[in-house]
Amino acid sequence: MFIVDYIKEVFGAIKSLGTGMRRTFWYFVHPKEIITEQYPENKENGQLILAERFRGEVVMPHDENNEHACTGCTACELACPNGTIKIVTKFDITPEGKKKKAIDQFVYRLEMCTMCNLCVEACPSDAIIMTNDFEHSVYDRNELTKILNKPGSKIRDGIE
Amino acid sequence: MKFSLEYITKSVDGWLNATFNPTIAFLIESVIVMVLVIALFAFLGLVLVIMERKVAAFMQIRLGPNRVGPKGMFQTVADTLKLIVKEGFTPNNVDKFLFNLAPFIVMITAMVAMAPLPFANGFQIWDVNIGILFITAITSVSVIGILMAGWSSNNKYSLLGAMRSGAQIVSYELSAGLSILVIVMLSSSLRISDIVAAQADGWWIFKGHIPVLISFVIFIIAATAETNRAPFDMAEAESELTLFFLAEYANIFIVCAVGATLFLGGWMPLHFGTGTAFNTVMDYIPGIVWFFGKTFLLIFIIMWFRWTFPRLRIDQLLNLEWKYLLPICLVNLLLATIIAIAGWHF
16 A cells, blocks of 8 residues: 555654654763863873773883893784884893894884784784873984883893 | 833834934834844854854764863854955856855845844834745745856856755745645734734644644754755755855744744743733743744754754655655645634644
């Protein structure tokens, strides 16, 4: 029956429009739902909350003995799609007189990094992680080329 | 004593007529009215833009403008200052006269349509006996301004946009007119003060049963379409047709004021029946507050539409008008006629 379908269509349309309007009105009268971050202010009063998985910058965590977990395997350098990471290796002499590969400099070019997280996933010893820090603006682009291993640091014992 | 704007206008009129001869007094009154209307429109532009942005923000779980002034309330003032210092630009190959005239036509029709609107008891520019017909006739003229802008800009896309916009306005005027007719029939007068007076014992939307409810919904839809607002804004008047955004808000105010006057009683306070204590309490709220309250309620509903519904295509838009709204309107008109003749409304 054409006329029944017609009336059904009209009422169906009204019902679906009403559903949408109920949702937007619910948001209108619930200002607590607002998800806008008031950026510079919320930093001052400590309400700036970023998701834990937010990717801001690659860092290499060091423990209290100034030791890191990087073996210099260059897996991250190979995994990086745009050449952000450059690992300069050297050879340490172990107490037994053997030569052992270690990192001299972990060069990280923040300006080229797309925060894709592939280096962190490629790392076999979890030596690098992504932090939430996102305020990277500087006046000189040279400051964006960072050496991630701290001076005088060495590899933690037991990591091969 | 109750607050009355009629008292102020009467005393100004009396003083002018006592001081000058009637012709000069009339001229001075006309100038005062013009200045007031222009001031009202400038003010509405400022208020409605910030209202639109705030309503949009809250409906989309955002904050909206919040930097200029308390809670961002002076944002539109700053925007207006910025717009004032912009260069007025006319492209090379346009018909300069029509191109520059078009926005004025749209703006002036909105201003002229305000003439028969009663803002409060006796606070009305021109109580003409065909008031509602006058408003529908004048608002139809704005389509000429839109077509003029599209034609004179000498650009095929502008012309297409103007044609679509024209088709939209012309077709939706039908349902708007038919839904207004329901109220005209029930109050049996075209004079707006009579229509408002007929709602002294209850607004039409309460008194008029289902036909008035249907025609109210259809009027709101048609009003949204006629002002070229979302979800009917595929013509995007302000970007393609050189109409400055104030015209959009002026038109919204006019159609919402008409809707408030016809369906929600205009300046008439909320009354149920006659002579109850509730009515007396409601009478203490001035008519101008009622008028602007109802108008802004309707404006809010139209903004609510805009930030909820997705935009229609041009074929869907014309389908909606010709296959749904117009038949419903005609059946509804029949129903309202039966109710008006049988006297079943309250």
